[in-house]
Amino acid sequence: MTHKTAIIGLGIMGRRMLDNLLVHPEFEVTGLWDPSSDALAKAREIAPGAPSAETAELAIAGADMVYLACPPAPRKAYALAASAAGKGVFMEKPLGVDNAESRDLTARLKTGRLPSVVNFTQASSRGFEELHRAIAAGETGDLVGIDIVVTYPSWPRAWQVEADWLRFKAEGGYTREVISHFLFLAGRFLGPLTLKHARPSYPSNPALCETDIIARLETADGRPVNVIGTVGGAQPDRQEVTVKAARQSHQFREFYQLWRSDGGDWKEALDWSTGEDPRRSALQRQLTQADRWLRGEAHELASVEEALAVQELVEGMLAGRG
Numbered sequence: 217m218t219h220k221t222a223i224i225g226l227g228i229m230g231r232r233m234l235d236n237l238l239v240h241p242e243f244e245v246t247g248l249w250d251p252s253s254d255a256l257a258k259a260r261e262i263a264p265g266a267p268s269a270e271t272a273e274l275a276i277a278g279a280d281m282v283y284l285a286c287p288p289a290p291r292k293a294y295a296l297a298a299s300a301a302g303k304g305v306f307m308e309k310p311l312g313v314d315n316a317e318s319r320d321l322t323a324r325l326k327t328g329r330l331p332s333v334v335n336f337t338q339a340s341s342r343g344f345e346e347l348h349r350a351i352a353a354g355e356t357g358d359l360v361g362i363d364i365v366v367t368y369p370s371w372p373r374a375w376q377v378e379a380d381w382l383r384f385k386a387e388g389g390y391t392r393e394v395i396s397h398f399l400f401l402a403g404r405f406l407g408p409l410t411l412k413h414a415r416p417s418y419p420s421n422p423a424l425c426e427t428d429i430i431a432r433l434e435t436a437d438g439r440p441v442n443v444i445g446t447v448g449g450a451q452p453d454r455q456e457v458t459v460k461a462a463r464q465s466h467q468f469r470e471f472y473q474l475w476r477s478d479g480g481d482w483k484e485a486l487d488w489s490t491g492e493d494p495r496r497s498a499l500q501r502q503l504t505q506a507d508r509w510l511r512g513e514a515h516e517l518a519s520v521e522e523a524l525a526v527q528e529l530v531e532g533m534l535a536g537r538g
Contacts, residue, residue, distance in 0.1 A: 219304075219510050222247035222279035224272050224294050225286030226255040227379050229308055233283055233335075235262050236499040242507040247275030250286075273297065281306055281510060283335075287379075288313050288387050292321045299328035304510050307334050309400075310392045311523040315531055322524045333509055334523035336400040340501040340516040342486055342494075343474035347405065347459065347466050350476075357462030359406060359439065364398045366390060366445040367454040371425070382425075385418065389425030392530055395445060397471070398457045399526045400518060402433070402441045405459060409433040409441055411529050413538035431533045443533070472498055 221243050223230050230250070237243045248268045250256050256268055269275035272294060276282050282298040284291050284307045291307060298305045305325065311334060312318035325332045338344055350356050371390050372382040382388035403409060414431035418424065431443040457468040467475045467482060472494035475482040488494060508515040 218242055218244040220244050220246040220280045222275040222282045224249050224275060224284050226250035226259040230285035231259055231262055233285060234259055236503060238263055240500060240503045243503060246278050249275040276301060276303060279303055284308060287381050292317060296324060299325050299332060302329045304330045305332035306506060309334050309336055309523055310396055311527045313387050315528055318524050318527055322520050325520055332520050333517040334520060336397055336518040337498050337502055338397060338401055338471060339518050340505045341472055341498040343468055343472055346474055346485055356464045359461045361440045361460050362402045363458040364395060364443045365454060365456045366394055367451060368447050369449060369451050371447045384423055385425045390445060391426060391429055391534055395443060396526050396530050399529050401457055406435050406439055409435060409529060411532045411537055414533040414536055416534055416536055426534060429533060
């Protein structure tokens with residue numbers, strides 16, 4: 217039996233997941249909904265035969281799994297409605313932007329038939345799998361810290377401009393949208409983090425999101441996670457996470473590339489010579505994990521509790537500390 221799936225929110229992420237659901241053997245798209253007729257039309261170009269629903273509630277009613285790709289503000293209501301109806305709730309990040317609201321959401325989702333999960337897309341990626349293997353095999357030695365570097369010529373990026381909310385302070389910004397992924401990564405490999413210092417910079421227009429941010433977080437035993445993010449200048453996008461270790465360090469580039477170094481030059485740790493697309497691979501692997509989750513089996517997807525921990529760090533960083 218395939219899992220009947222509804223998608224609420226058909227922007228960039230919703231359409232990307234739709235495209236991947238169509239080719240995964242364990243899923244069937246049974247309902248599409250978005251308040252924008254333009255977004256729905258773009259989704260129909262990808263999946264002409266996928267049924268749309270008159271309301272989000274009708275899309276949810278006909279599904280086993282509800283994937284929420286809407287902006288953060290309306291996500292809580294849809295998640296609670298789907299959970300109350302006994303559906304599996306698979307949400308985009310961030311979990312939210314108001315910590316108190318997200319703590320309430322996390323507590324209320326615990327009463328659902330299934331624990332809800334959040335789409336931190338690296339969770340089941342080949343890079344995560346390989347780094348876990350290297351650590352378990354003793355190749356890395358002790359992990360000593362993580363450096364996160366994110367720089368963009370402009371924000372949102374060119375392919376994101378239709379999601380206009382991403383440029384506003386209320387719900388958007390690259391700290392929530394991108395750095396959150398890497399804080400999740402840090403938590404998976406180092407354990408819980410505490411924010412020690414953060415200094416964000418904002419433009420003169422108070423409605424707009426951050427331009428620069430510097431932060432330091434630490435584990436309970438003092439291992440650092442250092443973060444730097446900037447926007448501006450003629451440069452390519454840069455998204456790097458270096459997991460530093462005593463014998464062999466690893467670096468994630470552009471989310472899915474993985475490199476390693478024993479002190480010399482970085483060398484690729486994954487073979488993509490078959491032509492496999494790293495982004496598509498990660499989403500297909502996420503869906504395989506989602507299949508396991510829906511069947512009540514062990515899985516690698518991020519829990520709501522993990523997503524809440526990331527959100528609280530992110531919102532602390534954006535508020536500034538120290």
